[in-house]
Amino acid sequence: MLGNLVGVLFDGIAYGSLLFIISIGLSVTMGLMNFVNLAHGAFAMLGGYACVIMMSRLGVPFLVSLPIAFMVSAAAGIVLERLLYRRLYRATHLDQVLFSIGLVFMSIAATTYFFGSQQQPVQLPEFLRGQVHILGLDLGTYRIFLIAVVLAITLALTWLIERTRFGAEIRASVDNQQAAAGLGINVYRVFSLTFALGSGLAGLGGGLGIDPTFPLKYMVYFLLVVAVGGAGTIKGPLLAALILGVFDVAGKYYVPQIGSFVIYVVMVVMLLLFPHGLVGRRA
């Protein structure tokens, strides 16, 4: 029984890590730039396809393809930000939502046209397959890898935003665009880079089993994480993703009859308790 509990916790944390990777980029764009980008999943999908194509057609190793996926999504982020998103920074949230959901449908149609509707499986390298046995528990190697990636991302992002000059520029630009610009910060460049960062992080999350419906399939999950966690921080979505992941897995394991609803119940309870998200960003 106790063994089960530890196993469930482990799977939950791993699942939460996956949720965190696909959501953190949204927290960056939504919280720091105040842009509701529903097309976040489309960037994740782009990264995913980049991964799959590099591995299956060009023979690039998995670990190398992940950073490239990040760069491909980030590059697409810069281009689209310059061409389209920039025009909507001052628009209402409804306009932003309509615009970005339109992008989602275009991305779905485009990928279906080029790659077909079937799932593109990601062939994991040998050392990430199977399980390792630690203290009588069977732990999936790939899940351990996911958790490690999340640790690395969290540390890197926290450092970037809290400790570097670029991080300070982001925070300044968000808090007061005019004052930041007056101090000589190139606000547009900062936003472009922030947007690219958010898109790139989405790309990392996409390299994990991908088909053209990905942006819609996961939309609920990443909105959930950002809503519960609070946009604009890193700790908030991390905490939210882990809590949601653990409760989702535990629910499905212990009470499979209602398992798929548990995650939504948790969301409702958390939103009642913390209407501004677990970790609110100071205004």
Next chain:
Amino acid sequence: MKRRNSSARRRFITSLAATAAAAAWSPRSAFAADPLRIGLILPLTGPFASTGRQIEAACRLYIARNGDTVAGRKVDLMVKDDTGLAPETTKRIAQEMVVQEHVAILAGFGLTPLAFATAPVATEAKVPMIVMAAATSVIPQRSPFIVRSGFTLPQVTAPMAEWAAKNKIKKVVTLVTDYGPGLDAEKTFVKRFAEGGGSVSDSLRTPLRSPDYAPFLQRVKDAKPDALFVFVPSGEGTAVLKQFAERGLRESGINLICTGDVLDDDLLDTIGQPALGIVSSHHYSAAHPSPENKAYVDGFMKANGGMRPNFHSVGGYDGMHLIYEAVKKTGGAADGEKIVAAMKGMAWTSPRGPMSIDPATRDVIQNVYIRKVESRDGHYWNVEFDKIDNVKDPGA
């Protein structure tokens, strides 16, 4: 001169009016020389696009191999995309095809709700409706004009349960997707397996959009059954089989058994290694050893850039066969009641093996095969090793 001219004109106008009146009275009593219009409604975009692509390719292959005229009438295949998601769209397309395009026969139908929505149109217009893919038992009862050329889920599930019970599998956990067909599969499996003397210790249902099967599979692993029975929509099979292998369920002595939907021929190569050795039951495998099937698979792959035909494709191919043979029997007349009557009891050898249409239920009767995934020249195939002859739909 003038008078003759005017009388000729009058005659012409009268005959025009007569034609128009005749057309108005019975829009489908077309002349034998008119084209035979078949309205094929399929999901060609959206999540079920693979089903539509397979069926369309198979129908076109049938026409290419059997000529585009039947009983003196040219076959005009009208293909429309219903995206597979909205029953009212499918119904509207069917109505337009019947009223404006005067199609003689409706065909296709990727999913059960789409077939349900269209059934009243077929009944009202007295147009035969060939259900090529949707697989719920009750579909043919919704209209006397429905004939099924695909399969039913209980029909292919029951043999799996019986085979498992006979092959030293005593305790099973079932894992199905929580939607109509999944519940049908679960119900049929549990009932038939119990009748065969086995016991189902747990029945798990996963949500339709489940990115992670880990908790369910962990539960299965801890329950230690002899086998896990799985039914999920074909695209989801990849994820389940991968996680089944990754979690080491096979090493802990649990066999995976499933219906052939999970091991869809179209996807089997992309599932790859984790599928190896898995036993399933289905009515069609691209590896079915017969000259008819060899010619079919070769022709299909050649015409479609190497795409392998799957179980939905034969629903389309045999549906076209039904239409051709029935129209031959009626001598080219496209009267709905006569066509359906001609289809009842029809029997032939399909690429999938021998099959027939039950005259009482208008549903398909066919062999169901037990297969095992093997690897041959770098590709994965469902190789048949046992069969149950002439399986009727057992009902849900």
